[in-house]
Amino acid sequence: MALFIVRRVLMIVPILLGLLLLTFGMLRLAPGDPAAAIAGDNATPEQIAAIREDLGLNRHLIVQFADYAWNAAQGDFGVSAYSNRAVGLDIAQRLPATLELTFAALVIAAVGGIVIGALTGAWHNSPFDHFVRVVTVLGLATASFWFAIMLQLVFALDLGLLPLRGRLPAGMEVPPDTTGFLLIDSLLAGRLDAFGSTLSHLALPAVTIAFGGLATVARFTRSSVVEAMHSEYAAYETAVGYPRRRVLFPFALKNALVTPVTQIGLLFGAFVSNAVAVEAVFDWPGLGSYLVQAIFAADYTAVLAVTLVIGFVYGVVNIVVDVVHGLLDPRVAERM
Numbered sequence: 001m002a003l004f005i006v007r008r009v010l011m012i013v014p015i016l017l018g019l020l021l022l023t024f025g026m027l028r029l030a031p032g033d034p035a036a037a038i039a040g041d042n043a044t045p046e047q048i049a050a051i052r053e054d055l056g057l058n059r060h061l062i063v064q065f066a067d068y069a070w071n072a073a074q075g076d077f078g079v080s081a082y083s084n085r086a087v088g089l090d091i092a093q094r095l096p097a098t099l100e101l102t103f104a105a106l107v108i109a110a111v112g113g114i115v116i117g118a119l120t121g122a123w124h125n126s127p128f129d130h131f132v133r134v135v136t137v138l139g140l141a142t143a144s145f146w147f148a149i150m151l152q153l154v155f156a157l158d159l160g161l162l163p164l165r166g167r168l169p170a171g172m173e174v175p176p177d178t179t180g181f182l183l184i185d186s187l188l189a190g191r192l193d194a195f196g197s198t199l200s201h202l203a204l205p206a207v208t209i210a211f212g213g214l215a216t217v218a219r220f221t222r223s224s225v226v227e228a229m230h231s232e233y234a235a236y237e238t239a240v241g242y243p244r245r246r247v248l249f250p251f252a253l254k255n256a257l258v259t260p261v262t263q264i265g266l267l268f269g270a271f272v273s274n275a276v277a278v279e280a281v282f283d284w285p286g287l288g289s290y291l292v293q294a295i296f297a298a299d300y301t302a303v304l305a306v307t308l309v310i311g312f313v314y315g316v317v318n319i320v321v322d323v324v325h326g327l328l329d330p331r332v333a334e335r336m
Helices: 002-010 012-029 034-039 045-055 061-073 087-122 127-141 144-158 182-188 192-229 232-239 244-256 258-282 287-296 300-328 330-335
Strands: none
Touching: 002 012, 002 300, 012 061, 012 300, 034 045, 061 300, 087 127, 087 182, 087 192, 087 258, 087 287, 087 300, 127 192, 144 192, 144 258, 182 192, 192 258, 258 287, 258 300, 287 300
16 A cells, blocks of 8 residues: 555656646747736836846746746745735645635535435435436536526525625634634634634535535446445345345445545546636635636746646645545555
């Protein structure tokens, strides 16, 4: 297992290099001049040329890529043309908000999808199963930004049950920034009021992102449970008199979890991409909104840094999923 984990960790390196090279090339071909964006509309050609030289944009592309890769390895992503601050500082301030939102959505999708999928798989072709299959199809077909607006209209504006935007209400004192995750910081500071408020602000955007993923996990879990419930060992357990729920938990479900756990790792990347639109709708101060603003400002430095950080986090999450996969099915670790 230790060798399996080491191999999975080493696989991140070529993936990040490939991601960095791909995004660097695409952004250099995109229209717009980052030096002109930093200088402003009233800048002279001489001022723009000076900024371009300071940033190294007048050097060969290979040299620019090598310099950026070396600096990124040391945690230096340069200065943002959008905020005029160090990109690393901007990312450090915004990354916890995006991770908190993404992991909350991942928990909702994983727990809800596995529970619903297990129940529909154990009692497949029942009315409940047919109803869930229709809902999951809707979940896969629904655009996240439209679903976000609908949730705002119903639960925030019409019913007034949940807040419309942001992470905390205006005027509430923010807990001390210990981890960057407001839920954890609120508990560490003993601020139950801030914890409840953060949870209520997190509910709508997290459910928005999780809806499509929950449908995916539920469908894969259902398929795996149906197959497990028709296996020989499940037939034997049923024949000796075990009730259906006793066959499902833990025998059939444990063997059926391998496929949905793999899908959970793949969902993380989809959730991060969906967070870009969702954060804009809910005014969530995370990397998604920062990335959109950086793109509009032609801030290549910030876009490259955010892409690299998201790729790194995505790689780490997939390593964790692979390890869990190996623990559930040791044959996976032996084959890889």
